[in-house]
Amino acid sequence: MPEENSSVPKRKRRCCLIIGGVVLLCLILFSVIVLILALTVFKVKEPRSQLLSTAIRGMAPSFYSRQLNITIDLKLRIENRNRASFRHGTGKTLLLYQGNQVGETDIYPGEIPAMGSTNLSCLLTLQVDKIASNIEAMMQDVFDGEIEMETQARIPGRVTLWFIKKHIIAKSDCRLTIAVPTFNVQKQTCKTTAKL
Known part of the structure; x- marks a missing residue:
């Protein structure tokens, strides 16, 4: 037992x-x-940003303040290569002339679906009065028939895959050559990166 x-x-x-x-x-x-x-x-991949087009939307002279504002229309495509949506916050696009900021605009928040893309439109206003310190260089560029400018776009966002949250900043830096007096964009070269 x-x-x-x-x-x-x-x-x-x-x-x-x-x-x-x-x-x-x-x-x-x-x-x-x-x-x-x-x-x-399910590895988190950085989104790709691409400048689709650049155009001069219009010019608005102000005779009272002796200013000339030029509006540049930038179209950006953001491609989400993840299997989860990319939720981005308010971004910013800066316009630079010879390294000095002469205009800026906000990019509104939104969401890009998984494995999808979206086009964003940015209207940048070049405020000629902000070029006062570089007016001689600007006048020389006008006489030469072309003005070189730069744009810098920054779009912060987040991708969530299951329990993994990754913060990402999509960046696009472009150099534009604007013909004078037609104010058409003759040439553009862009570099896009993303910071995880």
């Missing part, structure tokens, strides 16, 4: 060890699968 009673706890212990081992093995297997998926299929 005592031998039978002692074998029952051994069976229970063995059964518990087997169940515990199976559960532990399943947890390890699940963790490995999640890790592989997180590093491959």
Whole structure:
């Protein structure tokens, strides 16, 4: 009789060890699968930004303040390469002439669907009065028939994949050559990057 009673706890212990081992093995297997998926299929990728077009929308002279404002219409495409939506906050686009800021505009917040893209329009106003310190260089550019300017767009956002949240800043830096007196964009070169 005592031998039978002692074998029952051994069976229970063995059964518990087997169940515990199976559960532990399943947890390890699940963790490995999640890790592989997180590093491959669900890896957070930076969005790509691309300048689609640049055009002079209009000029607005102000005779009272002796100013000339030129509106430049920039069209940006943001491509989301993730399997989750990219939610972006308020971005900013700056207009620079010879390294000095001469205009800026906000990019409104929004959401880009998973594996999708969206086009954003930015209207930048070049405030000629802000070029006062570089007026001689500007006049020389006008006489030469072309004005070189730069745009810098920054769009902060976030991608959430399961429990992983990644903050991303999409950047687009462009150099524009504007013909004078037609004010058409002759040439544009852009560099787009993203900071994770």
